[in-house]
Amino acid sequence: MTHEVVKRIEELAPELAALAETNEQLGKLSDETAALLRQTGVIRLLQPTDFGGYAATPRDFAEAVMAVAAADPAAGWVAGVVGVHPWELAQLDRRLQQEVWGEDPDTWVASPYMPNGVAEPIENDSFVLSGRWPFSSGSDHCQWDFLGALKGDGSGTGAPVMPPEVLHVVLPRSDYTLVDDSWDVVGLSGTGSKDVIVDQAIVPAYRTVTQADISDGTASARSERSEAVYKLSFGVMFPLGITAAVIGICEGALAAHLAIQKDRVAVTGVQIRDDPYVLHAAGEAAAEISASRVQLIEGISRLHDIIESGGTPTIEERSNQRRNQVRCAWRAVSAVDEIFARSGGLAIRKSSPMQRYWRDAHVGLQHMIHVDGVAYHSNALHKLGLETPPGMLVTI
Incomplete structure (x- = not known):
């Protein structure tokens, strides 16, 4: 049975396709394309139902992403990358979920996960984060960003703890800067996968999760969400x-x-x-x-x-x-x-x-x-x- 989101994408496919060249020239998704994606609901497919999502099956998500990408590759790429972040966010602290989706369930979260920064532990159960990350797809239309970071050893020198421990850190738009001229590529130009710079951002611990916990199911168990997709x-x-x-x-x-x-x-x-x-x-x-x-x-x-x-x-x-x-x-x-x-x-x-x-x-x-x-x-x-x-x- 075809999911309602896939049906909407198929209906809007001609409009998405007509904007593909514009997105490539802009070097990012146009506002019109982002609005169409929001209209379809594709980014909310893996979002939990208590925050306005569908908690859909991975099959429905994959079919929706394919349908978007067939019309416009850049839009499909953003749908696939940004669209998986609600799945991870659903397993994190409910305070963070409320911050991201409480006022607007259509709020998008970008990434990259590569550990290009160091999150140094500080007082008040927080971290201070600095670094630069490339490839933040769809970031112009996102208000938060998942960033990978090495956990610091607490010395204040920027040295990582050993053996290395990777964190996924979630930052609001006010805590990072996009580098506008950092996405000049031969393909997927319309994804706007720009560099992100963070300079001494203070991150409360509840906005972080260890890569180990999200990988081995610990975060999922802690979230107590019952849907199979989150496991x-x-x-x-x-x-x-x-x-x-x-x-x-x-x-x-x-x-x-x-x-x-x-x-x-x-x-x-x-x-x-x-x-x-x-x-x-x-x-x-x-x-x-x-x-x-x-x-x-x-x-x-x-x-x-x-x-x-x-x-x-x-x-x-x-x-x-x-x-x-x-x-x-x-x-x-x-x-x-x-x-x-x-x-x-x-x-x-x-x-x-x-x-x-x-x-x-x-x-x-x-x-x-x-x-x-x-x-x-x-x-x-x-x-x-x-x-x-x-x-x-x-x-x-």
Whole structure:
């Protein structure tokens, strides 16, 4: 059964698509695109119901992100990244949830999670945070930001505690600065994934959570939320929105390719509809992209069903999902390469959406969650019955 949010996205898809070029030129989502996303409710899909959300299944979230990305890759990317943050926020202190959503349930939270700053413990159960973080997608339209940080050792020197302890720190817009000229890229330009600078911000401890607690389920148990979606691991939920966006981009690329080919005539005078080689590539690409979609959704749904029935996914089951999630993205983008090479000269014109889909899909693969080495290595160790190094467990 199609979720109401997905239905609204499908209805608004032509409007989202019409704004895609504008977003790329702006280097961020336009106000009109952000308003359309709010109208669909896609960012509230994983938000808890007591704060105006849907507490939806991961399947509904993935399908919604794919639908947005097929219309506009940048908007889909923001929906996938910003849209997963309510899932984590739902597991944190209720005081923080009230601060973020109490007055406006449509308040958005950006990120990045890389630990580029140090949170130094100070008196009154607080931290002082400084640092600079790149890649804060959709940040122009967000009023809060999730930032990764190393916990300081308390010496006041900026030295991290050893062994390192990573915190996720949530800051209001007044405590950080966006660097407007920091997002100049070849793809996903419309995401506005700008740098964030923090200078001596005071952060109460209730606005923080250790990465270990959010990864191993401790934060979820502490939140006492009953919905199965909040009991999934960070290592499979955070990548979900990003990979769903990449697959949606590839679906949009396929649609753009087919639109070009329908009436295209090659230089030989042959109509492409009569060219068996181009049609073979299109059919094969469609199958590959569809397989990526099905495998991603089926895998996360299986983990969700295990939890909903009272079970706990094993490390190997989570590792299988991470392995497959990475492969889904690479498979879908490889399929786009095959059809882009057969789309003809018109596809490379800047006026063609095909070239934008192609660039955006490849930039989507650059995200660290699509680096295949660790995911495949870790999964192979599980298959061999060997111990996985602790550093790899955080990824699942």
